[in-house]
Amino acid sequence: MAFVSNRRICIFCENSEQKINYKEFKTLRKFITDQGKIIPGHVTGVCAKHQRHLGRAIKQSRNIALLPYSVDPRHF
Amino acid sequence: MNYYETLYIVHPSLEAGRLKDIILGVEESLKKMGGAPLALELWGKRKLAYFIDKQKYGTYVLVQYNGEGKCTGEFAVELEHNPNILAYLTTCIEKENVMEQTEDLDAQIAGKSREAERRESRSPVTTVSDSPEASVKKSDSAEAAIDETTSAGDGEQTDAETETKESDTAENKNEGETAEVEEVRADEGPVEEAEKEPDTAEDKNEGETAEAEEVKVDEEHVEEAENKSDEGKSADDESSTEEDTKSKQENADKTAAVSEEE
Numbered sequence: 584m585a586f587v588s589n590r591r592i593c594i595f596c597e598n599s600e601q602k603i604n605y606k607e608f609k610t611l612r613k614f615i616t617d618q619g620k621i622i623p624g625h626v627t628g629v630c631a632k633h634q635r636h637l638g639r640a641i642k643q644s645r646n647i648a649l650l651p652y653s654v655d656p657r658h659f
Numbered sequence: 660m661n662y663y664e665t666l667y668i669v670h671p672s673l674e675a676g677r678l679k680d681i682i683l684g685v686e687e688s689l690k691k692m693g694g695a696p697l698a699l700e701l702w703g704k705r706k707l708a709y710f711i712d713k714q715k716y717g718t719y720v721l722v723q724y725n726g727e728g729k730c731t732g733e734f735a736v737e738l739e740h741n742p743n744i745l746a747y748l749t750t751c752i753e754k755e756n757v758m759e760q761t762e763d764l765d766a767q768i769a770g771k772s773r774e775a776e777r778r779e780s781r782s783p784v785t786t787v788s789d790s791p792e793a794s795v796k797k798s799d800s801a802e803a804a805i806d807e808t809t810s811a812g813d814g815e816q817t818d819a820e821t822e823t824k825e826s827d828t829a830e831n832k833n834e835g836e837t838a839e840v841e842e843v844r845a846d847e848g849p850v851e852e853a854e855k856e857p858d859t860a861e862d863k864n865e866g867e868t869a870e871a872e873e874v875k876v877d878e879e880h881v882e883e884a885e886n887k888s889d890e891g892k893s894a895d896d897e898s899s900t901e902e903d904t905k906s907k908q909e910n911a912d913k914t915a916a917v918s919e920e921e
Contacts, residue, residue, distance in 0.1 A: 606666070606721075646746070648708045
């Protein structure tokens with residue numbers, strides 16, 4: 584039986600057209616939790632390089648109020 | 660020469676004419692600082708992810724320009740001192756990412772104002788229609804408006820809604836508590852009154868004689884108790900004096916015996 588790798592491939596490496604930008608907060612929203620925390624790369628499968636870019640973009644979006652810093656879990 | 664873009668949030672209360680003045684004023688200050696504006700994009704009024712200066716909404720404006728590095732710092736100071744600008748973010752961009760200016764500022768403002776009007780007209784609170792077809796259409800449009808609002812907020816519950824909900828629940832709780840208290844009072848009131856009334860009536864019927872008898876009985880008890888306590892005290896005193904004299908005599912005998920032996 585051939586060896587099948589379970590390793591997930593980074594979606595930003597797969598699709599080079601998809602850029603990480605703080606203005607595209609709808610795509611960035613996939614990489615934060617309901618509480619507003621950044622999801623780690625080993626959970627989402629994003630490589631280290633793009634995880635760095637993601638973190639920077641999410642923090643920039645938070646600064647300009649496109650994404651929340653934190654959401655109170657009682658408001659879910 | 661570097662390429663920069665600044666995204667800033669204008670106060671939501673500013674209408675089309677004043678908004679244009681603010682945007683043109685910002686552009687002029689940018690030119691004074693040595694920057695050259697290349698493109699301008701009006702995002703329109705959007706809901707903020709969190710409150711800024713007690714404002715829930717803000718008008719987003721994106722400006723792309725090129726210039727020296729120090730112009731961004733001076734421009735930031737200019738934006739900081741402008742009371743109509745809630746927040747801003749300046750980033751360095753590549754030359755390829757510079758947008759092409761397709762629409763004029765006036766056209767963009769007009770387009771955004773038209774969109775806002777459409778949204779207002781779609782909102783279900785406007786008018787009540789009599790014909791069933793119109794009501795069906797309005798319900799569809801209301802659903803669309805709700806979908807839009809949910810998509811804009813991405814399912815997040817607004818703070819105002821939660822506040823109103825909390826206040827409603829608090830009011831309901833208060834109302835419930837007060838209602839319960841009133842019910843309890845209503846239940847207890849007549850019973851207590853009914854219980855109290857016969858007692859008072861009996862007391863009145865018996866009159867002052869019963870009270871006088873009770874007072875007399877109490878006085879007798881008190882006198883007896885006082886006599887008993889006095890007797891007990893005198894007996895105790897007598898017994899204690901006898902014991903003292905006995906112990907003194909024994910001590911005297913012992914001292915005499917010791918002296919005789921010596």
